[in-house]
Amino acid sequence: MRERSVKESKKENKEGFFSVKGIDISIIFVAIFLSVFCLVFVYSALAFEMGEAKTVLKFLTLKSSDRTILKTVVYIVLGIVSMLVMSCVNYKKWREKLPILNIFSNPMLYYILSVGFFVFIEIMKHVGNDAGGETEKSALVGGGWLLKANNAYRWIHIPGLNISFQPSEIVKLLLIICFAIVIYNAGMCLEHYRGIALYLFLIAIPAFAVLKASSDLSGSLVVFGILFVMMLVGAPNPKKSISTAIVLVCAVLIAFGILIAMNHGKEEADIKPYQAKRLLAWLYPEDYPASADQTNQALYAIGSGGYFGEGIGNGMQKVKKLPEAQNDMIFALICEELGLVGGISVLALYFVLIFRMYMISLNLDNLFERMVVVGVITHVALQVIINVCVVTRLFPNTGIPLPLISSGGSSILFMYLELGLVLNIGKSVERN
Numbered sequence: 001m002r003e004r005s006v007k008e009s010k011k012e013n014k015e016g017f018f019s020v021k022g023i024d025i026s027i028i029f030v031a032i033f034l035s036v037f038c039l040v041f042v043y044s045a046l047a048f049e050m051g052e053a054k055t056v057l058k059f060l061t062l063k064s065s066d067r068t069i070l071k072t073v074v075y076i077v078l079g080i081v082s083m084l085v086m087s088c089v090n091y092k093k094w095r096e097k098l099p100i101l102n103i104f105s106n107p108m109l110y111y112i113l114s115v116g117f118f119v120f121i122e123i124m125k126h127v128g129n130d131a132g133g134e135t136e137k138s139a140l141v142g143g144g145w146l147l148k149a150n151n152a153y154r155w156i157h158i159p160g161l162n163i164s165f166q167p168s169e170i171v172k173l174l175l176i177i178c179f180a181i182v183i184y185n186a187g188m189c190l191e192h193y194r195g196i197a198l199y200l201f202l203i204a205i206p207a208f209a210v211l212k213a214s215s216d217l218s219g220s221l222v223v224f225g226i227l228f229v230m231m232l233v234g235a236p237n238p239k240k241s242i243s244t245a246i247v248l249v250c251a252v253l254i255a256f257g258i259l260i261a262m263n264h265g266k267e268e269a270d271i272k273p274y275q276a277k278r279l280l281a282w283l284y285p286e287d288y289p290a291s292a293d294q295t296n297q298a299l300y301a302i303g304s305g306g307y308f309g310e311g312i313g314n315g316m317q318k319v320k321k322l323p324e325a326q327n328d329m330i331f332a333l334i335c336e337e338l339g340l341v342g343g344i345s346v347l348a349l350y351f352v353l354i355f356r357m358y359m360i361s362l363n364l365d366n367l368f369e370r371m372v373v374v375g376v377i378t379h380v381a382l383q384v385i386i387n388v389c390v391v392t393r394l395f396p397n398t399g400i401p402l403p404l405i406s407s408g409g410s411s412i413l414f415m416y417l418e419l420g421l422v423l424n425i426g427k428s429v430e431r432n
Contacts, residue, residue: 019088019090019427020087020088021427022426022427022428022429023087023088023423023426023427024356024360024423024426026352026356027353027356027357027419027422027423027426028083028084028419028423030349030352030353030356031080031083031353031404031416031419032080033349034346034349034350034353034403034404034405035076035079035080035404035405035412037334037346037405038072038076038330038404038405038406038407038412039069039072039073039076040312041326041330041333041334041337041405042068042069042072042326042330042407043069044312044313044315044318044333044337045318045325045326045330045333045407046068046069046326047313068326068407071409072407072409072412074409075409075412075413076412078413079412079413079415079416079417080416082413082416082417082420083416083417083419083420083423084420085420086417086420086421086423086424087420087421087423087424087427088424089424091424105181106181107177107178107179107181107182107185110174110175110177110178110181111175111178111202111206113174114171114174114175114178114206114209115205115206115209117156117167117170117171118167118171118206118209118210118212118213118214119209119213120145120156121142121146121153121156121167121213121214122212122213124141124142124143124145124146125141125142125146125153125213126142127142127143127145140157141153143159144157144159145157145158145159147164151215152214152215152216153213153214153215154166154168154214154215154216154219165409165410166408166410166411167214168210168214168216168219168223169410169411169413169414169415170410170414171206171210171223172222172223172226172379172414172418173414173417173418173421175203175206175223175226175227176226176227176230176371176372176375176376176379176418177372179202179203179227179230179231179371179375180230180368180369180371180372180375181368182199182202183230183231183234183367183368183371184366184367184368184371187234187235187236187367188236190231190234190235190236190237190241191235191236191237191240192240193240193244196231196235196240196241196244199231200228200231200244200248203223203224203227203228203231204224206223207220207221207223207224207227208220210223216399217275217398218386218398218399218400221398222379222382222383222386222400225378225382226375226378226379226382227375228245228248229374229375229378230371230374230375230378232245233370233371233374234367234370234371234374256279259275259276259279260276260279260280260283262276263276263277263280264280264284268288268290268291277291278291278396278397278398279396281295281396281397282295282393282395282396282397285393291397292397293323294322294323294324294329294397295390295391295393295397297317297321297322297323297329297332298317298322298329298332298391298392298393299332299392299393300317300321301315301317301318301322301329301332301333301335301336302332302335302336302343302391302392304316304317304336305335305336305337305338305339305340305342305343306339306340307339307340307341308338308339308340308341309335309336309337309338309339309341309342310336310337310339311337312337312338313337314337315333315336315337316336317332317333317336318333318336324399326406326407327399327401327406327407327408328387328390328399328400328401328402328406329391330402330405330406330407331343331346331387331388331391331402331405332391334346334405346405347384347388350380350381350384350403353380354377354380354381357373357376357377357380357422357426358377360373360422360425360426360429361373361374361377363429364425364428364429366428369425369428372421372422372425373422373425373426376418376419376421376422379403379415379418380403380415383400383401383402383403384402384403386398386400387400387401387402387406388402403415404416
């Protein structure tokens, strides 16, 4: 081990501020291939939505939807460039030359910034007039600093630049780095229940902030899930971590059971909160047809695709029937137009992506680096599992994008940055 570390330190001294040696090309290839799926099916969904084209071959017929396509292309290009830059940076060399960069090794920086985004949203909710109220699909509020869409405040808008971003996507990356540092510095505390309780309290705060400020239950659960899995992997006593996980799962199931019992039998319009409505629509779709409609349409799309699909651009459920076909329900669109074969192919690409990152994590000696890779793996895996299970009605309906495929600038860009971080870490792995 000592000989290896000496060898690695000599190797690092020879390298410059940027290095491409040792980058896992397979991860880059899979990520770009998934983005090709993104462009094809986002175009397919929007072309039909605007009633301007029937196949992806009629690109020139697009008018009002071409802005969304162009925006998606720009974010994919920015994401790929960011991933490549992130993967090439020799951060150890930069830290040696610029000691001020050591500030980024302080977990409080990432933690305060993560919570700060949602404190800002909560404050800005009460600034200015809430133009649009409950009826508008989207409106700028909070003095122009917030974009309110579907009665949720999930986007921060930068006035003047006309740019909006989803802070929950940035926060996932920041918190992965933050708690990787925490586990690296104080992982032995997780050997005791007091340490586990403190860790759970710390990760509950940003998860609650996402839910309270943005009304984003799915984002909150993903944030909590990523950091919880990092604890399970990094804890020195797996028995205590697993027993804690079992208690938490039971508590969540009981809470959901109480929520269902309190609302079942009410009129659909009277059910509060909206999470209860989605749970009831999942369990009793025939009793709550309006809330279950999106998932039902997704199932019709998957069923009509058969084994080989209707052909790219020829799916019909997206025509004023399947809401958010280019976002959360894009997997249903893929299955309708490419069939079961296309859906399995997409899942196979995700499996390869996760497997390559898993192999990197297995060969890492540094606990911080391993925790970062575990966090990114969990992020990708959780969103794929939840998205596919929602589309196939195995889970209640919740707004989770399919990584690198669903339309959305923030999710695409920051997912690429996370992959770039994994590629950077993976360069130190010896490959035989």
